[in-house]
Amino acid sequence: MNTTTILECRDVWKIYGAKADSFLTHTPDPQKGDLRKHNLIGAVRRANVQIRKGEIFVIMGLSGSGKSTLVRCLSRLVEPTAGEIFFEGKNLLSMNEAELIHIRRTKMGMVFQQFALLPHLTVLENAAFPLDVQGIDKVTREDRAMEMVELVGLKGRENNYPRELSGGQQQRVGIARSLVVEPDLWFLDEPFSALDPLIRREMQDEFMRLQNMLHKTIVFITHDFDEAIRLADRIAVMKDGEIQQVATPEELVLNPATDYVAEFTRYVSRSKVITAGSVIQPLQDGTFAGTVDHKQLIDDIASQIEGANAPYRVEKDGEVIGQITRQAVIDVLVGRA
Amino acid sequence: MPRWLTSGRVFWLALFAVTWALSTWSFQLYKALDARWIIRFPKKWQLELDGAISGFLIWLVEDAGFYLFSFKDLTRAMAALIEAPYQFLRNLLIEGFSSGYGETAVQLAPSLSWIAIIICIAAIGLYARDWALAALVGCCFLYLAVFGQWHSAMITLASVLIAVPIGAVGGLFLGIAAYRHPWVDMALRPVLDLMQTVPVFAYLVPILILFGFGPVAALVATIIYAMPPMVRITIVALRNVPDEILEAGHMAGCTQRQIMWKILVPSATPTLMVGVNQVIMLSLNMVIIASMIGAGGLGFDVLASLRRLDIGGGIEAGLAIVLMAIALDRASQAFSERKYRVRKSGNLIQRYPLSSTVLFFAIATMILGRLIPAVQTYPEALTLTTGPFWAGAMEWINVNFFDTFEAIKLVILQGLLLPVKKFFTGIPWAWGIIATGLMAARIGGWKLGIMAMLMMGFIAASGLWGKAMVTIYLCGVSVLIATIVGIPLGIWAAERPKAGKVILGLMDTLQTLPSFVYLIPVIMLFRVGDFSAMIAVVLYALAPAVRYAAHGLGDVPEQMIEAGHMAGCTKRQILWRIKLPLATPQLLLGLNQTTMLALSMLVITALVGTRDLGQEVYIALTKANAGKGIVAGLSVAFIAIIADRLVNALARGQRKRLGI
Numbered sequence: 001m002n003t004t005t006i007l008e009c010r011d012v013w014k015i016y017g018a019k020a021d022s023f024l025t026h027t028p029d030p031q032k033g034d035l036r037k038h039n040l041i042g043a044v045r046r047a048n049v050q051i052r053k054g055e056i057f058v059i060m061g062l063s064g065s066g067k068s069t070l071v072r073c074l075s076r077l078v079e080p081t082a083g084e085i086f087f088e089g090k091n092l093l094s095m096n097e098a099e100l101i102h103i104r105r106t107k108m109g110m111v112f113q114q115f116a117l118l119p120h121l122t123v124l125e126n127a128a129f130p131l132d133v134q135g136i137d138k139v140t141r142e143d144r145a146m147e148m149v150e151l152v153g154l155k156g157r158e159n160n161y162p163r164e165l166s167g168g169q170q171q172r173v174g175i176a177r178s179l180v181v182e183p184d185l186w187f188l189d190e191p192f193s194a195l196d197p198l199i200r201r202e203m204q205d206e207f208m209r210l211q212n213m214l215h216k217t218i219v220f221i222t223h224d225f226d227e228a229i230r231l232a233d234r235i236a237v238m239k240d241g242e243i244q245q246v247a248t249p250e251e252l253v254l255n256p257a258t259d260y261v262a263e264f265t266r267y268v269s270r271s272k273v274i275t276a277g278s279v280i281q282p283l284q285d286g287t288f289a290g291t292v293d294h295k296q297l298i299d300d301i302a303s304q305i306e307g308a309n310a311p312y313r314v315e316k317d318g319e320v321i322g323q324i325t326r327q328a329v330i331d332v333l334v335g336r337a
Numbered sequence: 338m339p340r341w342l343t344s345g346r347v348f349w350l351a352l353f354a355v356t357w358a359l360s361t362w363s364f365q366l367y368k369a370l371d372a373r374w375i376i377r378f379p380k381k382w383q384l385e386l387d388g389a390i391s392g393f394l395i396w397l398v399e400d401a402g403f404y405l406f407s408f409k410d411l412t413r414a415m416a417a418l419i420e421a422p423y424q425f426l427r428n429l430l431i432e433g434f435s436s437g438y439g440e441t442a443v444q445l446a447p448s449l450s451w452i453a454i455i456i457c458i459a460a461i462g463l464y465a466r467d468w469a470l471a472a473l474v475g476c477c478f479l480y481l482a483v484f485g486q487w488h489s490a491m492i493t494l495a496s497v498l499i500a501v502p503i504g505a506v507g508g509l510f511l512g513i514a515a516y517r518h519p520w521v522d523m524a525l526r527p528v529l530d531l532m533q534t535v536p537v538f539a540y541l542v543p544i545l546i547l548f549g550f551g552p553v554a555a556l557v558a559t560i561i562y563a564m565p566p567m568v569r570i571t572i573v574a575l576r577n578v579p580d581e582i583l584e585a586g587h588m589a590g591c592t593q594r595q596i597m598w599k600i601l602v603p604s605a606t607p608t609l610m611v612g613v614n615q616v617i618m619l620s621l622n623m624v625i626i627a628s629m630i631g632a633g634g635l636g637f638d639v640l641a642s643l644r645r646l647d648i649g650g651g652i653e654a655g656l657a658i659v660l661m662a663i664a665l666d667r668a669s670q671a672f673s674e675r676k677y678r679v680r681k682s683g684n685l686i687q688r689y690p691l692s693s694t695v696l697f698f699a700i701a702t703m704i705l706g707r708l709i710p711a712v713q714t715y716p717e718a719l720t721l722t723t724g725p726f727w728a729g730a731m732e733w734i735n736v737n738f739f740d741t742f743e744a745i746k747l748v749i750l751q752g753l754l755l756p757v758k759k760f761f762t763g764i765p766w767a768w769g770i771i772a773t774g775l776m777a778a779r780i781g782g783w784k785l786g787i788m789a790m791l792m793m794g795f796i797a798a799s800g801l802w803g804k805a806m807v808t809i810y811l812c813g814v815s816v817l818i819a820t821i822v823g824i825p826l827g828i829w830a831a832e833r834p835k836a837g838k839v840i841l842g843l844m845d846t847l848q849t850l851p852s853f854v855y856l857i858p859v860i861m862l863f864r865v866g867d868f869s870a871m872i873a874v875v876l877y878a879l880a881p882a883v884r885y886a887a888h889g890l891g892d893v894p895e896q897m898i899e900a901g902h903m904a905g906c907t908k909r910q911i912l913w914r915i916k917l918p919l920a921t922p923q924l925l926l927g928l929n930q931t932t933m934l935a936l937s938m939l940v941i942t943a944l945v946g947t948r949d950l951g952q953e954v955y956i957a958l959t960k961a962n963a964g965k966g967i968v969a970g971l972s973v974a975f976i977a978i979i980a981d982r983l984v985n986a987l988a989r990g991q992r993k994r995l996g997i
């Protein structure tokens with residue numbers, strides 16, 4: 001993974017309520033009680049995140065925890081009350097209207113929970129909309145939009161209106177629209193939450209397929225922990241506007257930073273987040289049934305190891321770093337590890 | 338204290354008792370104390386606002402100027418701006434285009450033939466929805482031709498066609514300004530409130546003074562009257578565009594202007610079309626009233642027939658108004674419900690089949706019309722008239738049922754109207770102000786109380802107390818009767834879906850009729866007076882009572898009713914114990930609407946001889962006394978505003994109690 005930071009936010013606050021600005025200058029580090037006393041809502045409180053190029057960064061939390069507000073601060077749809085945001089090294093908050101419009105037209109895309117399609121435009125016109133507002137001519141923009149429509153698997157529906165499509169199909173249009181300008185940074189605010197579970201699953205697969213082709217930098221929001229661990233490289237857990245922990249799914253499960261995170265991760269099926277590398281034991285002499293990579297999920301290798309009579313070797317970058325036994329796998333599966 | 342005698346009840350009982358006592362004995366009190374101020378507001382304290390307003394208007398018209406041009410130039414320019422397209426439409430629909438004047442005039446092109454106009458309106462119906470709508474609106478217009486109403490109807494239509502685009506576009510821009518700038522919103526809000534409550538006659542007078550008698554003045558009045566709802570609906574429609582759609586626009590990199598015109602306005606179009614429908618209906622309503630200041634057309638025909646006591650002619654023209662209203666309403670409503678459809682491809686004719694058809698018929702009938710005049714203008718020999726039939730029918734009714742009607746009228750007059758009138762007109766003005774304040778404070782808090790006292794004080798100080806009380810009495814009685822009739826109808830409609838469809842359909846139609854129309858049958862059956870006025874007001878104001886009752890009952894959650902069934906309620910208990918209590922906020926909103934409609938109709942019933950504020954406004958209109966008209970109009974508006982705030986406060990309290 002390339003580790004250059006594409007988007008960084010430092011000490012970002014978003015407080016709703018009367019006189020929120022002056023309140024924060026008087027009280028630079030307000031606690032929850034201070035806010036409540038002044039009838040203010042701390043939608044985002046001192047958020048620090050760094051989004052690295054090419055990663056899928058998931059922001060996870062219950063409804064009302066401030067995820068949408070945070071992501072809207074990152075795209076400056078919402079003006080933060082305090083803090084700094086840097087996009088590709090440039091200060092996003094000091095940009096004027098024209099610069100901001102330029103960045104959004106070329107570098108950012110966003111997908112919305114309720115799809116946010118324009119009802120008076122067809123699928124193709126919706127997908128072409130970001131190009132339309134840039135004044136690109138009809139033929140060019142519809143060609144480009146058509147590619148996107150095909151990419152998301154809606155070929156043949158391009159002349160339909162949004163109301164004629166199912167929820168899943170509408171969100172595909174939303175995805176096509178957000179990708180048509182070939183953005184570097186892709187925001188998705190609970191894109192699949194409004195869909196039925198089966199469709200949601202299908203859309204997650206579709207999303208992974210797209211990401212494997214496109215390699216975007218992604219900020220993905222969800223309230224569904226299973227969705228988060230399926231998709232995330234790293235997860236930020238939010239509660240009451242505060243980021244509780246930023247970590248890989250596995251770290252979250254193994255080393256929760258707060259009780260809240262621990263509570264959250266308790267019922268996750270651990271075999272879906274824990275990798276072979278985390279449960280290795282020192283290499284012992286004897287026979288081995290085979291070799292697995294240290295990054296493989298226990299879930300994926302469990303049946304293989306359980307079925308064998310001997311432990312497996314665990315490799316990292318071609319080097320053997322330990323062994324994994326049947327017992328260790330079973331411990332993970334039944335939640336003892 | 339017995340349990341039923343809560344402090345609330347004591348308050349209301351006491352208030353009523355004192356008011357009743359003062360009302361009954363106010364005259365004796367005045368005699369005993371020899372204090373005439375008790376029943377008459379002292380002359381020397383009277384506000385002389387009407388004189389000031391009239392003076393101001395005269396100054397405006399005669400002397401006011403803005404450096405380069407005078408106020409008069411401004412109104413002239415506005416008049417010319419409206420006049421030109423109006424004249425064009427008249428030429429297109431009625432007179433045809435010609436150059437030169439009088440004897441030497443040369444006709445360049447005839448007006449659109451009646452066939453072309455009917456085909457055009459049917460095509461609009463087809464475009465907006467389907468063949469059924471096309472047939473409906475086509476038949477409505479065919480009626481106008483066959484029954485000899487064509488000429489007047491086209492004058493009315495031309496006025497509507499001018500007023501609607503100006504009203505709709507003007508309202509849209511004002512609404513957009515209010516959406517974007519909070520201060521515009523703040524400034525517009527009280528103006529809109531007033532515009533909706535000031536009776537129409539009241540601003541006819543200043544307009545008459547500024548623009549002179551004639552179609553332009555009528556059009557200006559119509560536009561002013563029809564615009565406020567469009568402004569309101571625009572603000573609401575824009576605010577109701579989902580945040581996410583707006584954000585999607587921002588993320589696509591839209592500029593401010595693109596956000597407005599590519600995101601907000603198109604997304605809000607269905608709601609905006611509801612606003613346009615309102616503008617159309619209000620314009621039609623007002624164009625008819627405005628026939629009094631020179632609009633001509635169907636309204637004028639009705640008015641003239643009524644003055645001549647030509648019953649048949651009045652009904653015929655009235656019916657034409659009704660059909661036109663229905664056609665315009667259904668067609669414009671269909672537009673707001675219209676779904677986006679896949680566009681057709683092909684050449685120009687294939688892409689625009691309807692426009693091509695209309696154009697074809699317009700040209701074909703124009704050419705044919707030169708040879709066969711009947712194609713151009715519906716032949717007079719073929720017009721039918723139902724006038725004698727209606728006149729006969731009315732006469733028959735009057736001959737056979739005169740005594741019955743008189744008896745009914747007498748019973749209601751003596752049993753209800755006169756006692757209530759006596760009660761209200763007896764209330765001494767000073768106590769009236771205090772009682773209104775107490776009532777308002779009790780229901781809506783002290784701020785509302787003070788506001789109500791100030792408004793009632795204004796009415797008293799303008800020397801209009803007595804007439805205001807007549808207005809309140811007539812309005813109160815009418816609202817009471819409308820509620821007594823309307824709520825059971827609403828309940829019936831909610832409980833029996835089949836009957837409901839008929840009832841609600843009927844109410845829809847009643848609501849599309851211009852207020853003027855209600856006067857026709859009432860005058861014919863009951864002649865002039867308070868009773869006739871009341872009947873017309875009840876008919877006009879009935880619809881919201883029925884509708885809100887039906888919706889209120891229909892919206893009671895299914896679960897509550899199931900819970901009632903499981904608790905073993907009978908049908909009657911479910912209605913009285915569950916549905917009605919839960920529907921009270923809706924019923925109160927219906928009451929509010931009924932009151933507002935009743936007040937607006939009451940002013941128009943001045944034409945059938947009531948002696949209330951409406952009459953005051955109407956007299957001011959006939960005498961072109963702007964100040965008097967505006968003061969009386971403001972008084973009506975204040976009564977409306979107090980009633981509106983009171984009922985809304987009641988509804989709010991009720992909602993809070995029910996936790997919804």
Ligand SMILES: Nc1ncnc2c1ncn2[C@@H]1O[C@H](COP(=O)(O)OP(=O)(O)O)[C@@H](O)[C@H]1O
Pocket residue numbers: 016017041042043061062063064065066067068069070
């Ligand atoms: N425009 C707003 N005005 C006031 N409060 C808001 C506004 N937007 C969000 N909030 C509040 O901020 C908190 C976080 O909201 P949000 O970011 O939408 O949460 P999430 O997306 O995690 O469900 C909530 O308590 C919400 O009520």
Ligand SMILES: [Mg+2]
Pocket residue numbers: 067068069190
């Ligand atoms: Mg959210």
